[in-house]
Amino acid sequence: MATTAEYDIGPFTFPRGWFVVGEASEATNKPVSLRYFGRDMIMYRGASGKVAVMDAYCPHMKTHLANNTTSYVVMDGKQVDGDDIRCPYHGWKFGPDGMCNEIPYSPAPIPKAAKIRSFPVKEWGGLILIWHDEEEGEPDYDPHPLPEWDDKKWVNWKIDDLGQLGCHSQEVIDNITDKAHLEPIHGSMNIQYFENEYDNHVVWQRLLAGHKTLSDDLLQNDTWYTGPGLLMSRMGGYYNSIMLVAHTPIEDGSVQAWHALMVEPPNYPPSEEDKGAIAAYQEASRTALYQDFDVWANKQPCLQVMQVVGDGPFGKTRQWYKQFYHPRKDAKKFQDAVNGVYVTKGTARDPWPDAAE
Numbered sequence: 001m002a003t004t005a006e007y008d009i010g011p012f013t014f015p016r017g018w019f020v021v022g023e024a025s026e027a028t029n030k031p032v033s034l035r036y037f038g039r040d041m042i043m044y045r046g047a048s049g050k051v052a053v054m055d056a057y058c059p060h061m062k063t064h065l066a067n068n069t070t071s072y073v074v075m076d077g078k079q080v081d082g083d084d085i086r087c088p089y090h091g092w093k094f095g096p097d098g099m100c101n102e103i104p105y106s107p108a109p110i111p112k113a114a115k116i117r118s119f120p121v122k123e124w125g126g127l128i129l130i131w132h133d134e135e136e137g138e139p140d141y142d143p144h145p146l147p148e149w150d151d152k153k154w155v156n157w158k159i160d161d162l163g164q165l166g167c168h169s170q171e172v173i174d175n176i177t178d179k180a181h182l183e184p185i186h187g188s189m190n191i192q193y194f195e196n197e198y199d200n201h202v203v204w205q206r207l208l209a210g211h212k213t214l215s216d217d218l219l220q221n222d223t224w225y226t227g228p229g230l231l232m233s234r235m236g237g238y239y240n241s242i243m244l245v246a247h248t249p250i251e252d253g254s255v256q257a258w259h260a261l262m263v264e265p266p267n268y269p270p271s272e273e274d275k276g277a278i279a280a281y282q283e284a285s286r287t288a289l290y291q292d293f294d295v296w297a298n299k300q301p302c303l304q305v306m307q308v309v310g311d312g313p314f315g316k317t318r319q320w321y322k323q324f325y326h327p328r329k330d331a332k333k334f335q336d337a338v339n340g341v342y343v344t345k346g347t348a349r350d351p352w353p354d355a356a357e
């Protein structure tokens with residue numbers, strides 16, 4: 001395991017962007033504790049359905065807001081009150097914005113410092129996303145739109161929790177540009193084209209190749225990161241499908257990851273046979289991803305790639321990734337340095353680059 005500083009990515013320990021912190025079903029009126037970005041946080045769903053994610057500790061006497069089972073505030077079901085949350089210890093109440101709005105026993109004005117850091121939240125594709133930003137600014141991009149989630153012709157994904165990986169997110173990000181692993185790891189024979197395009201906070205990989213597990217023909221595969229934490233892929237093959245691979249830093253040098261696959265069946269409504277085939281397809285996609293995990297879980301940190309002709313543009317992707325570890329005012333410098341299309345030596349350009357966007 002190596003740290004952000006050892007990879008020399010930037011002054012921030014953790015990147016800026018939208019990140020998954022759990023499944024939507026985990027956000028209920030019982031607060032749960034989370035640990036991401038090297039901090040203890042809590043998540044709950046208020047009466048209006050709004051989800052709140054904030055730091056875990058009450059500013060009064062540093063009580064953990066979710067890890068309590070014996071306070072009467074908790075046992076009497078009073079902890080989530082409307083969209084607010086009460087601390088189990090002395091009952092101070094905080095809004096989803098983290099501001100204290102009631103101290104039940106104190107007639108004095110509420111101190112200005114009685115607030116908890118809270119994070120912007122989005123519910124997206126059955127997941128809870130938060131905006132993490134060391135400068136605590138408002139989001140400056142949105143997750144990729146997902147109209148298929150509300151389209152009944154598509155079979156929505158179920159989320160595979162892939163667990164924790166003891167390697168820095170840099171190693172995961174490198175994969176978007178790694179042409180040379182495609183054949184040995186995923187069985188992608190006969191690569192017709194492979195290119196990367198950097199477009200501000202987005203990076204694309206466009207690939208047409210055979211695939212040992214997901215297709216018996218050529219598989220068109222357009223994959224992209226929208227920001228540093230959300231990778232999506234549109235695939236042809238046996239079915240049209242959209243894959244999600246999300247990863248979120250836990251500590252400096254470890255990540256939690258999720259996988260999901262949404263499929264458009266040939267028939268609507270899908271037949272029983274389609275349903276079985278789709279479940280098997282999601283499983284095959286997860287297995288394909290596990291082939292990457294198997295390497296990441298066991299490798300040493302690669303602080304510097306020993307780049308050879310025929311490798312994808314690792315240096316460009318690492319440069320692109322730096323924008324999220326620098327103050328927002330400097331992000332454009334890293335974007336401008338890499339924006340454009342790069343075709344890895346030994347392959348061709350995608351002749352239809354906008355086909356899947």
Ligand code: FES
Pocket residue numbers: 058059060061062063087088089090091092
């Ligand atoms: S420690 Fe939270 S109200 Fe006192």
Ligand SMILES: [Fe+2]
Pocket residue numbers: 175181185186292
């Ligand atoms: Fe891979």
